[in-house]
Amino acid sequence: METPLTARQAEILATIRSFLAETGRPPSRPELAKILGIASTNAIHKHLEALVRKGAIELEPHVARGIRLLEEAGLPLIGRVAAGSPMLAIENVMGRYPVDPSLFTPRADYLLQVSGLSMRDEGILDGDWIVVHRTSEARNGQIVVARVGNDVTVKRLKVRGSKAELIPANPDFQVLHLDLERDTLEIEGIAVGVIRNLMAGPPPSRGRRVSA
């Protein structure tokens, strides 16, 4: 979305989305007008034109229900995270994959490819995708995606008072001890799932990836 949508336009877009999810077909202008409590289909028409201008939808001219949503489908897969860059920065996105966010709870927001074996004993292996729910709140014992300085890491979290521990699931790796009054610990999200592609083998882990 190049230009930000107004509140009303976002409402129209959300209505289109839910209509599509419920009925399996895009709404017509009269249908949209009825749902939104608008008397004239022309108001809808102009809203749709605004959404086209702002790149949110496409309209097929002279075609009934010719509305196409232009959102990117699927979840972004995050590979190596450039130092200091926000997790979802374009440079970190390796692609989008058709994973249904509602398959996991809480809702999945993105995928994070793991490198290394520090969570091996939790069944998280090199190259696996962690399914991440974006949140800054995590509870003790949850597997979190954390940012410590410039590094992004996946570990089990344990907090007691001002002391925090990031605990690997592999005796070969060391627990990371943090003093919250001195060190910065940012929670990027919590791991809600794992996806492994067993036949993806060929390119065996090229490039630095987020260390688990």
Added chain:
Amino acid sequence: METPLTARQAEILATIRSFLAETGRPPSRPELAKILGIASTNAIHKHLEALVRKGAIELEPHVARGIRLLEEAGLPLIGRVAAGSPMLAIENVMGRYPVDPSLFTPRADYLLQVSGLSMRDEGILDGDWIVVHRTSEARNGQIVVARVGNDVTVKRLKVRGSKAELIPANPDFQVLHLDLERDTLEIEGIAVGVIRNLMAGPPPSRGRRVSA
């Protein structure tokens, strides 16, 4: 689908499916007629009525593009497999989940919930879902879903001549040796992926499940 579709009806259905995938909206009758090289929209109309009778689609009356596909979405999750019953028998299906078959290669056909830790060192844990591609052909070294007698099991396959081995990934479990001239080994499919729901914990593995 209660009644089997004719070849032509299946073709119509496939056309609707691909039109929907490409444009995001169901086709109108004239559009279908044009794609299929049919001159009269009435032929389409009668085909659609046939598809409704056979339970393949629903039609919203007096609504443009009011075609709804009635296929079950997502992949079936197979839990415990009743002795001797085919893998996909209704009694074995615990539900359907929105997993995109094309996310894995070769294409995913169903999900199989694993019980036990016999594949622990491959990062396959108790309760994980194995993503399975249905095939009777497997190559050496692949993780297969195999039926030995009445048991369904997930193991790594190794065949040499008439001898076969089903190898667990956990030293606490034993390799299963088979003589193909005496024992029956049916390959149900190969594992192409793993999905783990980290927050699904609550019901800790109730009921017998397919042993890995």
Added chain:
DNA sequence: AGGGATGGTGATAACTTGGTCACCATGGGT
């Protein structure tokens, strides 16, 4: 004070689409 984007009413013309009728051809089953 004026201009422009946004959000809306009401009406109309033109086109798209669904529903239906009459009629025809083919193949399988009785």
Added chain:
DNA sequence: ACCCATGGTGACCAAGTTATCACCATCCCT
């Protein structure tokens, strides 16, 4: 030889739908 389901052509109307006109109100910005 007959019936019947399937598959198709051609034509028509009613309803659904898109597109466009004139006109109005509010808010923000210069």
